[in-house]
Amino acid sequence: MSLTMRLAKNVVMSKVNYLKENPEKNMPELLEWARKLDVAGKFSSAFEALEPIAKDPNNNWNIMVRNLLKETSPACMTKLVSNLAFNSEISSMSVREKAAKKYGCNIPWAILMDPTAACNLHCTGCWAAEYQKTANMDYDLLDRIINEGKKLGIYMYIYSGGEPLVRKADLLKLAKKHSDCFFLSFSNATLVDEEFAKASAELGNLVLAISVEGFEKETDMRRGQGTYKKVIEAMDLLKAHGVPFGFSTCYHRYNTEVVGSDEYIDFMVSKGARFGWYFTYIPLGKDAQLDLLATPEQRTYMYRRVREIRETKPIFVLDFWNDGEYVKGCIAGGSSYLHINAAGDVEPCAFIHYSNMNIHDHSLIETLQQPIFKEYQSNQPFNENHLRPCPLLDNPEKLRMMVQRSGAHSTQLLDEEDVVTLTAKTEDISKQWAPQAEKLWQERNEKLKADQEKAAQKAAQRAEERRAAKGKKAKGSAQKEVSEAEGDTK
Ligand code: SF4
Numbered sequence: 001m002s003l004t005m006r007l008a009k010n011v012v013m014s015k016v017n018y019l020k021e022n023p024e025k026n027m028p029e030l031l032e033w034a035r036k037l038d039v040a041g042k043f044s045s046a047f048e049a050l051e052p053i054a055k056d057p058n059n060n061w062n063i064m065v066r067n068l069l070k071e072t073s074p075a076c077m078t079k080l081v082s083n084l085a086f087n088s089e090i091s092s093m094s095v096r097e098k099a100a101k102k103y104g105c106n107i108p109w110a111i112l113m114d115p116t117a118a119c120n121l122h123c124t125g126c127w128a129a130e131y132q133k134t135a136n137m138d139y140d141l142l143d144r145i146i147n148e149g150k151k152l153g154i155y156m157y158i159y160s161g162g163e164p165l166v167r168k169a170d171l172l173k174l175a176k177k178h179s180d181c182f183f184l185s186f187s188n189a190t191l192v193d194e195e196f197a198k199a200s201a202e203l204g205n206l207v208l209a210i211s212v213e214g215f216e217k218e219t220d221m222r223r224g225q226g227t228y229k230k231v232i233e234a235m236d237l238l239k240a241h242g243v244p245f246g247f248s249t250c251y252h253r254y255n256t257e258v259v260g261s262d263e264y265i266d267f268m269v270s271k272g273a274r275f276g277w278y279f280t281y282i283p284l285g286k287d288a289q290l291d292l293l294a295t296p297e298q299r300t301y302m303y304r305r306v307r308e309i310r311e312t313k314p315i316f317v318l319d320f321w322n323d324g325e326y327v328k329g330c331i332a333g334g335s336s337y338l339h340i341n342a343a344g345d346v347e348p349c350a351f352i353h354y355s356n357m358n359i360h361d362h363s364l365i366e367t368l369q370q371p372i373f374k375e376y377q378s379n380q381p382f383n384e385n386h387l388r389p390c391p392l393l394d395n396p397e398k399l400r401m402m403v404q405r406s407g408a409h410s411t412q413l414l415d416e417e418d419v420v421t422l423t424a425k426t427e428d429i430s431k432q433w434a435p436q437a438e439k440l441w442q443e444r445n446e447k448l449k450a451d452q453e454k455a456a457q458k459a460a461q462r463a464e465e466r467r468a469a470k471g472k473k474a475k476g477s478a479q480k481e482v483s484e485a486e487g488d489t490k
Contacts, residue, residue: 005091009082016069016081023066027054044459064314068274073242075204080244083182083205088155095153105368106334106377110156111149112350115142115170117342119163121188121223135342139170141359145340146178148364159185160350162342166191172199175206184209186248190227192234201241209248209277210234214258215267221254232271239272246275253281253291256298260305269315276309276317278302282351282393283425286415293429296436303387303440324381324389325444333376334368345411348376352392352399354408354419371406387437387444394430394437396423 015033019026031054035047053061072080088109096107117135137145146157157178164171164185175183182205189210200206212231213219219228238245247268249259258264259278268276280299281292294302303322310317324330331337332349339347345355346367356370367373379398381389388394391402402408403419410416 002091005086009086009091012086013078013081016077019065020069020077023069024057027062027065030054041459041463044462045455048455048458048462060312060314064274064316067314068244071239071242071272072244073201073204075202076200076207076242076244077204079182079204083155083180087180088182092153092155099152099365103365103369105365105373107152107368108154108334108337110158110337111145111154111340112158112160112337113137113142113145113340114161114342115159115164115167116162118166119161119188120166120190121163121227135344136167137340137342137344137359139173141344142170142174143177145359145364146174146181150178150181152365155181157181157183158337159183159187160339161186163188163191165189165196168196171206172196172203175203179203179205181205183207186211188223188227188231189234190230192237194237197237197241197243200238200243207243208234208238208245209275210245210273211248211250212268213249214255214264218255218258222250235271235273244274245272246277247273248277248279250279250281251298251302252294253298256294256301260302265309265313265315265317269313273315276315278306278317278319278322280321280393284351284353284422285412285417288425290425296429296433299433300436300440321390321393322387324386327386329381329383329386329389330376330391333373333380335376335380338368338373341411343411346370347411348372353411353417354403354406355411356406356408370408372402372408375402375406385437385441387441388430388434392423393426394433396426396430399423 015030019030031047031050038044038047053059053065056062057066069077096109100107114135115137149155149157157174159171165187168191171183171185175181185206185208187208187210189208192208210231211223212228213222216228219231220226235245251259265276280294280302283290283293299322302319306317306319306322309315327336330349332339332352334348337349339350339352340359341347341353344358344360345353346357346359346362347353347355354372356372357367359367362370379391379402382391382395382398383389391399400419400423410418
């Protein structure tokens with residue numbers, strides 16, 4: 001990291017500590033301080049957007065920041081800023097860009113990997129259920145992937161599975177060794193205990209996205225009797241130790257309205273969740289349950305609800321499919337992330353089980369250059385409408401074409417589902433979603449245009465006010481100088 005970056009990181013850390021002392025008073029002050037640094041007014045619209053947040057203690061984001069500052073352990077707070085914001089985002093971006101140019105392939109921001117396919121639960125419709133249950137990546141292999149990733153500028157590592165906490169000793173060891181990285185683990189949380197919560201609070205760079213499917217009825221329906229109770233206990237334990245966590249929820253035909261409701265979100269906030277990650281059900285494998293697929297009306301409902309939640313609730317939620325507009329569509333194939341399953345197959349995405357290479361036989365950079373990743377690179381975005389981002393769910397003909405052209409093989413070791421069989425299951429739903437997505441996209445573009453015009457007007461007005469204030473100040477000091485000069489003459 002360059003000296004300038006190190007200095008910037010130290011300054012930001014000191015400001016976070018200042019903010020902690022009295023968030024209500026210091027938040028607007030800090031915003032003004034940052035605004036003054038932006039002499040050229042490059043970020044004026046961002047400051048306009050942040051102003052109501054900083055000044056209004058009842059604003060949902062203001063409440064969220066205060067909750068985070070009040071309830072997060074010192075180590076977790078430090079690592080959120082230094083590892084998540086700086087190391088994984090700001091200071092490593094140029095390294096990734098250089099590597100992408102040098103190797104002619106996508107270099108992702110994050111790597112999602114499965115330490116194990118083993119799981120202590122048996123959830124209905126889980127994609128991980130399709131992997132060979134004996135598959136595992138040992139500590140040395142995970143460590144090797146992280147070491148190779150850091151050389152390419154990747155500092156964000158996400159675990160899925162299987163249940164990653166089956167290997168919690170290794171996860172803690174990796175977080176300790178790579179104390180400059182940030183780790184997020186999807187987890188059913190049933191293996192969280194006092195010792196794990198304490199260690200996470202001390203390390204600060206390992207947080208959980210806890211899988212929950214709604215309230216007790218919905219969660220236990222998919223995850224098994226008694227799971228919900230254990231999840232709630234884990235949340236209480238993490239909150240007590242100041243470890244931030246989020247929820248991860250799959251919405252499907254039978255729970256969408258419940259998990260999108262105010263009651264559900266309010267409950268998650270009250271338990272201490274700081275972020276929430278929504279997924280939708282994807283029909284992978286021979287045992288896929290097509291009746292679980294969310295209807296186009298339910299997907300539209302979630303599109304609107306996620307935006308409402310972001311405007312009103314003190315939690316950051318995102319929707320893996322309906323937020324494509326913020327990331328130019330699909331983020332797989334190394335453009336922002338990739339997936340390595342427990343057998344070591346390097347796949348474009350956790351939901352796309354096709355690959356040409358295995359990490360046991362290849363370096364990370366070789367796997368990023370494999371044919372299926374190149375297909376992703378040259379075909380993204382898969383649709384101009386980013387509300388239809390997915391080559392499987394929304395544009396199945398694209399996935400068929402890429403898998404066939406690249407010669408990638410199925411990585412579902414149990415049932416080796418070929419791409420024609422898989423995409424046949426999403427043909428109908430993709431056609432049903434298309435007209436709905438077009439309507440929403442048009443609506444979104446009109447709103448965006450109106451918002452941009454409003455922000456530009458506001459920024460111009462503010463610049464004018466600043467110019468006037470500056471002129472007034474200059475006039476005042478000139479008058480003062482004249483009066484002083486007159487006094488001297490007398
Ligand atoms: S392949 Fe589909 S599910 Fe995976 S990142 Fe792309 S859009 Fe999302």
